[in-house]
Amino acid sequence: MTDIFISESKTVLDMLSHKDQAEYGSPINVAKSGYLPGTRVEVLQTLEDWATDEGQQASIFILSSAAGTGKSTIAHELTRRLDKKGRLGASFFFVRGDADLSCISYVFPTIAHQLARFQPYMRSNIIDACRNPSFRTQDHDIEHQLDHGIINPLASVSEHPYPVVVIVDALDEFTDPELERIHRMLYLLANRMRSLAYKAPTI
Numbered sequence: 001m002t003d004i005f006i007s008e009s010k011t012v013l014d015m016l017s018h019k020d021q022a023e024y025g026s027p028i029n030v031a032k033s034g035y036l037p038g039t040r041v042e043v044l045q046t047l048e049d050w051a052t053d054e055g056q057q058a059s060i061f062i063l064s065s066a067a068g069t070g071k072s073t074i075a076h077e078l079t080r081r082l083d084k085k086g087r088l089g090a091s092f093f094f095v096r097g098d099a100d101l102s103c104i105s106y107v108f109p110t111i112a113h114q115l116a117r118f119q120p121y122m123r124s125n126i127i128d129a130c131r132n133p134s135f136r137t138q139d140h141d142i143e144h145q146l147d148h149g150i151i152n153p154l155a156s157v158s159e160h161p162y163p164v165v166v167i168v169d170a171l172d173e174f175t176d177p178e179l180e181r182i183h184r185m186l187y188l189l190a191n192r193m194r195s196l197a198y199k200a201p202t203i
Contacts, residue, residue: 009116009123009127012127012130012131013113013116013117013126013127013130014113015130016109016110016112016113016130016135016149017105017106017109018106018109018110018112018113018114019100019101019106019110021095021098021100021101022091022092022093022094022101022106022107022110023091023092023093023114024075024076024079024080024083024091024093024167024169026093028095028098028101029076029093029095032072032073032075032076032093032169033073033076033077033080034073035073035074035076035077040070040073040074043063043074044074044077044078044081047061047063047074047078048081048082051078051082051087051163051165052082052085052087052163053163054162054163059190059193059194060186060189060190060193062186063075067172071169071170072093072169072170075093075169075170076093076169078167079091079167082165082167083118087162087163087164087165088118088164088165088167089111089114089115089118089119089122089164089165089166090110090111090112090113090114090115090118090166090167091114091166091167091168091169092106092107092110092111092166092167092168092169093169093170094168094169094170094171094173094174095170095173096170096173096175099175102173102174102175103174103175104142104174104181104182104185105142107142107145107168107185108142108145108146108149108150109135109145109149111150112126112129112130112135112145112149112150112153115150115154115164115166116130118164119164121157121159121160121161122153122154122157125153125154125156125157126149126150126153128153129148129149129152129153130149132148135148135149142184142185142188143188146188146189146192147192150192151192151195155195
């Protein structure tokens with residue numbers, strides 16, 4: 001019975017227009033995993049403290065600096081550490097030159113897919129949302145994707161034992177036609193996090 005349930009759940013989740021290659025551990029992101037122990041210690045400690053502080057009020061942390069300063073390496077290492085602690089909700093690493101990983105269409109469905117896979121207490125709510133055909137395609141507006149696939153299911157979660165983190169890296173690697181949507185995506189995330197009644201998963 002359990003095996004059947006797991007198989008059915010996976011089938012439902014896989015209807016989402018997600019991209020497994022966006023995860024930090026995918027082969028395409030290997031180049032971003034070159035963290036050298038002992039470097040960027042203070043930055044990583046600040047990020048890790050923020051990400052694991054259960055009393056943290058700020059739900060969004062933006063790491064910004066000039067191109068080529070190692071932001072993606074830091075993001076990758078932070079993601080690895082949080083994954084090891086069980087605090088990782090999802091990760092989406094944009095990749096310039098890859099049609100699917102340099103556009104915004106797959107971001108929220110991919111995050112929803114990973115949240116359901118990695119965080120058991122969120123799984124059933126997201127799976128229920130996935131049964132609605134209106135959330136299974138990337139053709140919908142990102143606001144619809146965020147509300148129906150992530151925010152509404154999480155607002156219904158009764159158990160939230162600890163905050164989890166969603167890491168989105170390399171916003172500057174959007175394709176040009178998508179650039180105007182970056183600000184809207186960030187605005188929606190900030191706005192919707194505040195709308196959740198409980199201590200929201202950190203993004």
